[in-house]
Amino acid sequence: MTKKKVTSDDIAKQLGVSKALVSFVLNGKGKEKRISDEMCRRVFEVAGKLNYQPNQIARWFRTGKTQTIGLIIADISNPFFGKLGREIEREAALQGYKVIFCSSDESPVKFGKQLDMLINSRVDGFVMAPPPGSEEQVKAIEMSKLPYVLIDRFFPSIDSNYVVIDNYAAAYKATVFLLKKGYTKIAFLTVNDELVTMHDRTRGYLQALQDSGLTLGEKSVYRLPFSHSKDDVKEAIVQLAGEKEVGAILFSSSKIGLMGMEVMVELGIRIPEDIAIVSFDDPDFYKVCISPVTAIAQPLSEMGSTAVKILTSEIEAGEQDLLSRKIVLESKFIERKSSGE
Amino acid sequence: MTKKKVTSDDIAKQLGVSKALVSFVLNGKGKEKRISDEMCRRVFEVAGKLNYQPNQIARWFRTGKTQTIGLIIADISNPFFGKLGREIEREAALQGYKVIFCSSDESPVKFGKQLDMLINSRVDGFVMAPPPGSEEQVKAIEMSKLPYVLIDRFFPSIDSNYVVIDNYAAAYKATVFLLKKGYTKIAFLTVNDELVTMHDRTRGYLQALQDSGLTLGEKSVYRLPFSHSKDDVKEAIVQLAGEKEVGAILFSSSKIGLMGMEVMVELGIRIPEDIAIVSFDDPDFYKVCISPVTAIAQPLSEMGSTAVKILTSEIEAGEQDLLSRKIVLESKFIERKSSGE
DNA sequence: CTGAAAGCGCTTACAG
DNA sequence: CTGAAAGCGCTTACAG
Numbered sequence: 123m124t125k126k127k128v129t130s131d132d133i134a135k136q137l138g139v140s141k142a143l144v145s146f147v148l149n150g151k152g153k154e155k156r157i158s159d160e161m162c163r164r165v166f167e168v169a170g171k172l173n174y175q176p177n178q179i180a181r182w183f184r185t186g187k188t189q190t191i192g193l194i195i196a197d198i199s200n201p202f203f204g205k206l207g208r209e210i211e212r213e214a215a216l217q218g219y220k221v222i223f224c225s226s227d228e229s230p231v232k233f234g235k236q237l238d239m240l241i242n243s244r245v246d247g248f249v250m251a252p253p254p255g256s257e258e259q260v261k262a263i264e265m266s267k268l269p270y271v272l273i274d275r276f277f278p279s280i281d282s283n284y285v286v287i288d289n290y291a292a293a294y295k296a297t298v299f300l301l302k303k304g305y306t307k308i309a310f311l312t313v314n315d316e317l318v319t320m321h322d323r324t325r326g327y328l329q330a331l332q333d334s335g336l337t338l339g340e341k342s343v344y345r346l347p348f349s350h351s352k353d354d355v356k357e358a359i360v361q362l363a364g365e366k367e368v369g370a371i372l373f374s375s376s377k378i379g380l381m382g383m384e385v386m387v388e389l390g391i392r393i394p395e396d397i398a399i400v401s402f403d404d405p406d407f408y409k410v411c412i413s414p415v416t417a418i419a420q421p422l423s424e425m426g427s428t429a430v431k432i433l434t435s436e437i438e439a440g441e442q443d444l445l446s447r448k449i450v451l452e453s454k455f456i457e458r459k460s461s462g463e
Numbered sequence: 464m465t466k467k468k469v470t471s472d473d474i475a476k477q478l479g480v481s482k483a484l485v486s487f488v489l490n491g492k493g494k495e496k497r498i499s500d501e502m503c504r505r506v507f508e509v510a511g512k513l514n515y516q517p518n519q520i521a522r523w524f525r526t527g528k529t530q531t532i533g534l535i536i537a538d539i540s541n542p543f544f545g546k547l548g549r550e551i552e553r554e555a556a557l558q559g560y561k562v563i564f565c566s567s568d569e570s571p572v573k574f575g576k577q578l579d580m581l582i583n584s585r586v587d588g589f590v591m592a593p594p595p596g597s598e599e600q601v602k603a604i605e606m607s608k609l610p611y612v613l614i615d616r617f618f619p620s621i622d623s624n625y626v627v628i629d630n631y632a633a634a635y636k637a638t639v640f641l642l643k644k645g646y647t648k649i650a651f652l653t654v655n656d657e658l659v660t661m662h663d664r665t666r667g668y669l670q671a672l673q674d675s676g677l678t679l680g681e682k683s684v685y686r687l688p689f690s691h692s693k694d695d696v697k698e699a700i701v702q703l704a705g706e707k708e709v710g711a712i713l714f715s716s717s718k719i720g721l722m723g724m725e726v727m728v729e730l731g732i733r734i735p736e737d738i739a740i741v742s743f744d745d746p747d748f749y750k751v752c753i754s755p756v757t758a759i760a761q762p763l764s765e766m767g768s769t770a771v772k773i774l775t776s777e778i779e780a781g782e783q784d785l786l787s788r789k790i791v792l793e794s795k796f797i798e799r800k801s802s803g804e
Numbered sequence: 805c806t807g808a809a810a811g812c813g814c815t816t817a818c819a820g
Numbered sequence: 821c822t823g824a825a826a827g828c829g830c831t832t833a834c835a836g
Contacts, residue, residue: 129813140823145815156821178583180813183524184828190563190584198564199549201542208540211566220584222531223539223564225552242519243561383751407748410724414753470829481807486831497805521829525812 128172136168137161144169148176182244191433192240194224194233194250195273200377201405202422203251206273209426210249217434219246228314228348230256241266246437249429251275254316254348269436271429275319276448283436285429285449289319292418292453293326296372296400299416299455301334303462305370305398309362311355311382312374313346323374323402342368346378355381356388363391369398370461376403379415387412394462404456414458421451469513477509478502485510489517523585532774533581535565535574535591536614541718542746543763544592547614550767551590558775560587569655569689571597582607587778590770592616595657595689610777612770616660617789624777626770626790630660633759633794634667637713637741640757640796642675644803646711646739650703652696652723653715654687664715664743683709687719696722697729704732710739711802717744720756728753735803745797755799762792 130148134141139161146155147165168174182188191214195203207223214221222240226233233256240248241263248270252260257277263270269283276284293310300308310327314320324343331342344358359382362368373379379401386393393399393413401408404419432447471489475482480502487496488506509515523529532555536544548564555562563581567574574597581589582604589611593601598618604611610624617625634651641649651668655661665684672683685699700723703709714720720742724734732738734754742749745760773788 127813131813140825141813142815142823142825149815175583177585177813179520179524179529179585180828181815183520183812183830184814184816186828188520197549198539198552199542199545201540201545204540204542204545207564208538208566211539211564215565220563220565220580222561223548223552224556224561225549239561242516244518244520380747380751387751387755405748406721407746407752410721410728410753411748411751412753412755414728468829472829481809482829483807483809483831490831518829521812522831524814524828525830525832527812 127177128174130174130176132172133165133168133174136172137164139165148174186244187246187437188244189219190243190245191219191221191430192224192236192243192245192248192250193221194226194236194240194248194252196228196251196253197225198223199225201407202376202403202420205405205422206426209423210430213427213430214434217430219430219434226253228253230254230259234259234262237263241268247271247433249273249433252277254314269433271433271447273425273429275317278318281446283432283447285425285432285451286319287420287425287451287453289322290326290329292402292455293323293372293374294330295326295455296418297327297330298334299457300370300372300398300400300461301330301336303370303398305462306336307342307366307368308370308372309342309344309366309368310372310374311344311346311358311362311378313350313378314348315343315345320374327372342366350378350381352381352384356385359385359389359391363389363397370394371397371399373399373401376401376405376408376417379403383411383415393460398462399460401460404454408458411460413460416458416461417456419454419456421453424451468518469515471515471517473513474506474509474515477513478505480506489515527585528587528778529585530560531584531586532560532562532771533565533577533584533586533589533591534562535567535577535581535589535593537569537592537594538566539564540566542748543717543744543761546746546763547767550764551771554768554771555775558771560771560775562590567594569594571595571600575600575603578604582609588612588774590614590774593618595655610774612774612788614766614770616658619659622787624773624788626766626773626792627660628761628766628792628794630663631667631670633743633796634664634713634715635671636667636796637759638668638671639675640798641711641713641739641741641802642671642677644711644739646803647677648683648707648709649711649713650683650685650707650709651713651715652685652687652699652703652719654691654719655689656684656686661715668713683707691719691722693722693725697726700726700730700732704730704738711735712738712740714740714742717742717746717749717758720744721746724752724756734801739803740801742801745795749799752801754801757799757802758797760795760797762794765792 130141130144133144147162152162224236251274272284346354400416402418404417408415471482471485475485488503493503565577574594592615613625687695741757743759745758749756
C-alpha cells in the first residue's frame with residue numbers, strides 16, 4: 123500500500139516506452155495506432171500491477187471535458203425534484219457522467235451564481251429547471267457555448283431544448299373531471315404563475331370552466347406569492363372554505379397540495395366531504411393521505427432520461443444542434459378518493 | 464462577446480507583468496507579496512474588463528484540490544435523504560464546496576464503483592451513508608488518504624468520523640410510549656438489521672419490552688429482506704394483523720412506514736383503531752396521512768451541517784485528525800393521531 | 805521585495 | 821508505423 127500516486131510515466135519507464143504509447147493503449151487506441159498486441163498486453167499488465175489510476179483532472183485539463191453535468195432544480199428535498207434528480211443521476215451514470223446538484227430555491231440570483239460556479243467548474247452541460255425571472259441568466263449561458271436542456275419549464279422568449287409535459291391539457295382534463303363530478307365552484311391554487319409551465323395549467327383550468335359555460339373565471343385562481351409560506355396557503359384556504367364556498371380545489375403542484383392538506387387538517391376541513399381536491403404531481407405519499415389524492419402524475423423517469431440523452435448527444439456532437447429539441451410528454455390522471463364519489 | 468477564453472497570461476501581457484503577479488493579486492496575496500496597491504488595482508481593473516474567469520481545472524490540477532465533496536446516500540428520491548442532501552449541499556456551498564450526488568441503492572457493489580469514480584475524479588472528501596456489507600469498500604478509502612464522514616450509519620469495526628442519532632434511546636422511548644398507551648402486542652418492522660443504526664433500534668425496542676416485563680421478544684421483530692418490496696411488507700402486515708393480533712407497529716424508517724401504510728389502506732386496516740403505528744423519521748407528509756403519524760424526527764439539518772463541517776475542517780487541515788469525531792445527536796418524539804388516544 | 809521558470813500528468817499533432 | 825515534444829493554464833518555490 124504505497125502512498126505515491128503512480129502516473130502513466132511510471133508505466134512507460136518500466137516498459138522502456140514513451141508515456142504517449144501508454145496513453146494510446148490505455149485509451150483503447152492501440153489498434154488504431156498499430157501498436158503490437160504484445161505491447162498492449164504488457165501495458166495493461168503493468169498498469170494493473172501498479173494499480174494505475176489515471177489522474178482525471180489532468181485529462182480534463184488537457185481535453186477540456188469533465189464528464190460532469192450541472193443540475194439546477196428548485197429544491198432537491200422536494201419529492202418531485204428528488205425523483206427527477208434520481209432519474210437524471212441514473213441516466214447520466216449510464217452515459218458515463220457524474221452530476222453536481224444545486225438547489226436554487228427559485229431565486230434567480232442564487233441560480234445565476236450557481237450557473238457561474240458550474241461554468242467555472244467546467245461542467246460539460248446543464249440540465250435545469252430555471253426559476254421564474256431568470257431569462258437573462260439562461261441567455262447568458264450562450265456565451266459559454268455549453269449545451270443545456272431545460273426541464274419541467276421553459277421560456278417562450280428563449281429558443282432552447284426542453285422537456286415538459288402538456289400542462290394545458292392536463293389542467294383542462296382535471297378540471298373537466300371535477301365538473302363532471304358535479305362541482306361547480308372549483309378553485310385553482312397556484313404559485314409561480316409567471317412560468318409558462320404554471321401559466322399553462324391556469325389557462326387549461328380557465329378554459330375548461332369557460333367551455334362548460336361556467337363563468338367563475340379569474341376570480342377563482344389563487345396566485346400565491348412567490349415565496350409562499352403555509353400562512354399564505356392558510357389564508358387562501360380559509361377564504362375558499364368560507365365566503366367562497368368552494369366545493370373543490372385543484373392544486374398546481376404537490377408542494378402546494380401538501381401545504382393545502384396540512385392546513386385543511388388543522389382547520390378540520392374534511393376531504394372530500396367538505397372540499398374535494400385534485401393535485402398536480404403524484405408523490406408516493408399521495409396514496410396514504412388523509413384522503414388518498416387524485417393526481418396528475420408526470421412521467422418523471424422519462425423526463426429525466428430524455429433530458430440527459432438530449433444533453434449528452436449535444437455534448438458529444440461537439441456543438442449545439444441547430445434545431446432545438448422541444449419534447450412535450452403526456453401526464454397520467456389517477457383518480458383516488460380525494461375528488462369525491 | 465468574444466469566444467476565446469481569456470487567461471491570466473492575457474492580463475499579464477496587457478499590463479506588462481508576469482502572470483505570476485496576476486495570480487498573486489487575484490488570489491488576494493497582493494499584500495503578502497508586497498505588490499503595490501496601484502498595481503493590484505490595475506490587475507483587478509483589467510481582469511474585470513476582460514471578464515476574466517480563471518480556469519478552475521488548471522487550478523485543481525495544480526493544487527490537487529477540487530473543492531468538491533462526494534456524497535453517497537442510498538437514494539436521493541427518498542425524502543429522508545432528500546432533506547439530508549439538501550442540508551449537505553447548503554452547508555457545502557457556504558464553505559465553497561460543490562457536491563456530486565450518488566445513490567447507491569444500498570448496493571455495496573454500486574457503492575464501491577461510485578467511490579472509485581469519485582476518487583478518480585479527485586473529490587476532496589466524502590460524506591456518505593454506506594450500505595450494509597460495505598465495510599471493505601469503506602476501508603479501501605484509507606488508501607486514497609481522503610477524509611470522510613459517515614452519516615446516519617457507521618461500522619463498529621471501523622474507527623471513523625460519523626454523525627448519527629441515538630437510535631437505541633429513540634426506539635426505547637417510542638416503545639415505552641406505546642406500552643404506556645396500553646398496547647401489549649407491539650411489533651417492530653425493520654430492514655437492513657445488519658447496520659448498527661438499525662440494529663440499535665431493534666435493541667432499544669426489545670429492551671423496552673423486556674424492562675416492562677413483557678416477553679414477546681424476538682418473535683415480534685420482523686426483519687424484511689434486504690431489497691424489500693411492497694409484497695414483503697404486505698405479507699408481514701397480514702400476519703401481524705391476523706394471527707398475531709398485534710395492537711401496534713413500530714416502523715424502523717419512513718420508507719418502510721409509507722409502504723406499511725399503503726398496505727394497511729389496501730387491506731382496510733384502520734389506523735389507529737385496528738393497529739396503531741409509530742415511525743422513525745418525520746417526512747412532511749406524515750402530518751397529512753390517513754392518520755397523522757406519530758414520529759421520531761431526526762435533526763436532519765444539524766446532521767448534514769455537522770457532517771460537512773467536520774469534513775471541510777479535515778480537508779483544510781490537510782490530513783485526518785488523529786481523533787475521529789463521533790457525533791451522536793438526539794431525536795425528537797412527536798405524538799400525532801396514529802398512535803391512538 | 806519582485807518576477808521568471810518549472811512543473812502538475814495527461815493527450816495529440818507532428819516529425820522522423 | 822512509432823515516439824519525442826509541446827502544451828493545456830494555473831501556482832509556488834526559488835533565484836536575483
